Amino acid sequence: MDKKTQIRCEGLAKVMKALGHPSRSFIVLELANGPRCVCELTEMVGADISTVSKHLTVLREAGIVKSEKKGQMVLYELSSPCVLNFYSCVEKVIKQDLTKKEQFLNFQ
Amino acid sequence: MDKKTQIRCEGLAKVMKALGHPSRSFIVLELANGPRCVCELTEMVGADISTVSKHLTVLREAGIVKSEKKGQMVLYELSSPCVLNFYSCVEKVIKQDLTKKEQFLNFQ
DNA sequence: CTCCTATTTGGCAATATAACCAAACAAAGA
């Protein structure tokens, strides 16, 4: 694997990794409906606000969301909405997988 | 967050997490060119064969690749090639990010 | 059957992630 490929793969992996946590997946799905402040997301995720803030930092550093100060609050929004296109495929992967498991169960 | 949403997010995150490692990103990109055996991938990744084998297990359990015995070897191939569609968007995210950094550097 | 080759599994040490609490900040309002 040459240097260029390595850097490319590290970049891809960084973005994927940022999306690879249930709370962060939820945040991305929620931000698809529009900008949200940390407090709203905290409420919905149901974790400590510091935890949610750190999740948002991970997403921002991966280039997936951006933030903007609005009054007393910080609003987060998707900076690359095309990320959402992932999910339709991923849902398909998951569904396929479920189907296989069902087939397996039926087979037994 | 209701139970259904939680399960959905965990499913999404599992797939993303599986893609969230440089070696596994590389493997997926390589498998886009066709099936490969563990030995070939090991050679290309440049890690211990046991390490690569475990990466492949992670990808298989996420439903991204499937394996098939062929002679003495085990061939891996993409089971959900649509995963590749992610990458064009992700590359865009990365490029955007680089652009921002360049702008920042130019600004300084 | 025995050897060989390809792969997987178990075990361990190093590193990274995640979650919480507490404390620090930043900015708006009294």
Next chain:
DNA sequence: TCTTTGTTTGGTTATATTGCCAAATAGGAG
């Protein structure tokens, strides 16, 4: 100015991931 509200950062602990080596397994070849 002092307080309040919303957010981020630091510190700590528990848990998970990663990578290697060594050992186990699975099958083909001789």
